[in-house]
Amino acid sequence: MITRRRCLALLPVSLILGKAFGAAGQTPVPEVGIGEYRLGPGDKVRVHVFNEPDLSGDFDIDGTGQLALPLIGTIQAGGLRLMELEALITKALAGGYLKNPRVTAVILTYRPFYIYGEVRLPGGYAYVNGMRMVNAVVLAGGYTPRARQGRLLVTRLVNGQKTELEATDDTPVLPGDIIRVPERFF
Structure with a gap:
């Protein structure tokens, strides 16, 4: 017969063994910060081009990861970090449209x-x-x-x-x- 004292003595051992054998096939969830967040379909971003109100606004990323912007058309935003999106828009605007464009982007709503x-x-x-x-x-x-x-x-x-x-x-x-x-x- 197992006494209460013996059960309490075996409890830590069973917990250790359970963790050791139970965790073997499990993959822990990696801690990913929102700063490393990659844009995707369903996200809504606000793009601001300094001193260019016609080029600034709120835009949705469509189901294919595309972002339609005035003047430069659609760009692939899915999979990019926010800083990468800003750099891509800056490069597109600097390619014959604006001299020294300054672009900021923020996420308004997440998917x-x-x-x-x-x-x-x-x-x-x-x-x-x-x-x-x-x-x-x-x-x-x-x-x-x-x-x-x-x-x-x-x-x-x-x-x-x-x-x-x-x-x-x-x-x-x-x-x-x-x-x-x-x-x-x-």
């Missing part, structure tokens, strides 16, 4: 993230800077009674490849993430 599985209100939700997985679950109405709480799967772009990674409630959400809340077995 949404999606959550499905064992949550009450699955769907797409607006991204908010600093959001964690637990916030995403709360926005989706919370866990269903069959949810495997605290263990989430997130599909996101990592080095240009879609990758499914295991996440916890404290993992940051990024724009474009697809979060799956799995079902528990017991």
Whole structure:
């Protein structure tokens, strides 16, 4: 018969072994800052060309990653960082249109993230800077009674490849993430 004292003595060992063997096949979610964020379809940016109000404005990145701008036409913005977009627009405007153009760009709205599985209100939700997985679950109405709480799967772009990674409630959400809340077995 196992006594309470023996159970308490074996608990740390079982936790260590569980972590050691359970983590072998899991890939942790890399911490990616929003400063390294790459633009994509669904993002809305504000481009400001100094002293050129006709060239400035708010623009949407379309489903193919293209950004349509006055005078220079469409450019491929998908996959670029904000600073790279500014440099690309500056170079395009300097190529025969303006002398020494000064361009700034800011993201007005990020593309949404999606959550499905064992949550009450699955769907797409607006991204908010600093959001964690637990916030995403709360926005989706919370866990269903069959949810495997605290263990989430997130599909996101990592080095240009879609990758499914295991996440916890404290993992940051990024724009474009697809979060799956799995079902528990017991």
